[in-house]
Amino acid sequence: MSDDEAVIEMEEELPPIFEPKEKGFFPLLGESFKFFLLHLPAIATIVVPVFLVVEFLVPLLSNFIPDLADGMTGVGFLDDILSEIIRMIIIALIGAIIGGIAWIATIRVIASSIRGEKIPPIQAMKDGMEMLPMFVVTAILYYLFVAIGFILLIVPGVIIWIYFIFWQFSYVLRGNGAFSALTHSKDLVSGNFIRVALNVVGISIVMYVLNTFVIGLIAGTIAGLVGEEDSIPYLLVDAIFTALGKVFEGVRIIFMLSLFKDLEKD
Secondary structure, three states: OOHHHHHHHHHHOOOHHHOHHHOOHHHHHHHHHHHHHHOHHHHHHHHHHHHHHHHHHHHHHHHHOOOOOOOOOOOHHHHHHHHHHHHHHHHHHHHHHHHHHHHHHHHHHHHHHHOOOOOOHHHHHHHHHHHHHHHHHHHHHHHHHHHHHHHHOHHHHHHHHHHOOOHHHHHHHHOOOOHHHHHHHHHHHOOOHHHHHHHHHHHHHHHHHHHHHHHHHHHHHHHHHHOOOOOHHHHHHHHHHHHHHHHOHHHHHHHHHHHHHHHHHO
């Protein structure tokens, strides 16, 4: 059997959740939630430890970053502002890089379960660390292009965002790195822009409401009960709930993965 025939046979055996052609946004969202709940333990095992580090330990590193802009402008308060901005960028980059391991591992675990296979979370994390360098390079290119698009005008930024939205799946599941991951995503979206845009905007709104008005409020309320803001108990509880909230990003990954695979069939 050739590789192409093997891929076709595998795709034909996929469960109904990855047959979204005849499903609207809400039925597909519902099935994504059901599939997510079935694989919640595996996803949580990956995401929670990683984002506990990102949300609690990584911010503490800011105490060890010197004032890198000291003396840069010759004006004290401007140097302080620039130093704080640089410090925030460094912390954000470190957090994003560590978080990338979790997203790679989560995508691999979900994709393998669709094929009827099981990758242990520890193995998926190891794969995530091995794939991380090119993942970071591709992510930088993606966000750079999107940022340039928004700087020029909002509309070009939105268009670039939608066309390149599948870069993570293109890299993690197809081995396309950097520019090839972006171009593969663009090829998939071409001719399906409106359909993809509506689904992307829809799932983005759902996840924003879930993270901000459900998990965010719960985290803030409970953290406020255990300690004052910026205290260690407050920060720890807030980090725990934020990490738990990241687990629900598995819904977005499942939802987008279904569209990715369906567009590849087309």
